[in-house]
Amino acid sequence: MGRTSDARERLLEAGERLFGERSYGAIGVAEISATAGAPKGSFYYYFPSKQEFAVAVIDEHWRRQKEEWSSILSAEGSPVDRLHRLFEATAAVQREAKSGVGAVAGCMFGNLALELSSTEPVIRERLQEIFDTQVDMVGAALGDDRREMATAVVANLEGLVLLAKLRNDPSLIESQWDSTARMLEAGASA
Known part of the structure; x- marks a missing residue:
């Protein structure tokens, strides 16, 4: 054998x-x-190719991240509380990366999307599917008919991770939570 x-x-x-x-x-x-x-x-x-390898790496990373997001977004608490925990968990990942290698890693999906979305359509399409699923997951946590708000939350989180990477400061993610909460409250009353 x-x-x-x-x-x-x-x-x-x-x-x-x-x-x-x-x-x-x-x-x-x-x-x-x-x-x-x-x-x-x-x-x-x-x-067979580096591109197929990248998709496999993306899929493996997403498998683990999706489990974490599912756990956080389906836990007890209000939708705003669960989203706050998602932001806190994201900041914790970036703090861990910074303590390990001295730099905020950013989001693998966002990093690859910025680098490859205009040159590697297979990778771009896979990343689009992942971001769409993230929006669906946040939308499910928020409740029915909240796709626009869910898209705004995911875009906000992704943008904060990008800025945290640029400034090499993971605390930026948590420090901006209040503005995200206000956006959610304003959207709920609209």
């Missing part, structure tokens, strides 16, 4: 870390393979 390889998982972990530290365009297959401790041939065994 042959030995089971964990090369695919190691490649995905390496890709997620490298995409978080730099960019899609700055990283090659050789570096991904070396970081994973896997032969370059293993990369092409599991992933």
Whole structure:
């Protein structure tokens, strides 16, 4: 009986870390393979192209993030309380990244969307699906007929993560929660 390889998982972990530290365009297959401790041939065994690899990394990252979002958004409390916890959890991830590597990582999905949305349609389409699902999840937490508000909340969170990355300051996400709460309150009374 042959030995089971964990090369695919190691490649995905390496890709997620490298995409978080730099960019899609700055990283090659050789570096991904070396970081994973896997032969370059293993990369092409599991992933026919770097683009397909990126989609697999995105999907793995989303699988974990979606579980976290689901847990937070379906927990007890008012919709505003649950969204506040989502913002707090997002800030915590950015604080952890900063304490680990000295820099706010930002959002992998946002980073890749900014870099690749005009050049890699397959990646752009997958990222659109993820952001649409995020809006659906926030909309479900807010209640019926709240898609516009849910879109505004996701856009606000994504924008705050981008600014936190730019300023290398994860506290920006939490410090802007009050303005998000006011937006939600104004939308509820409209």
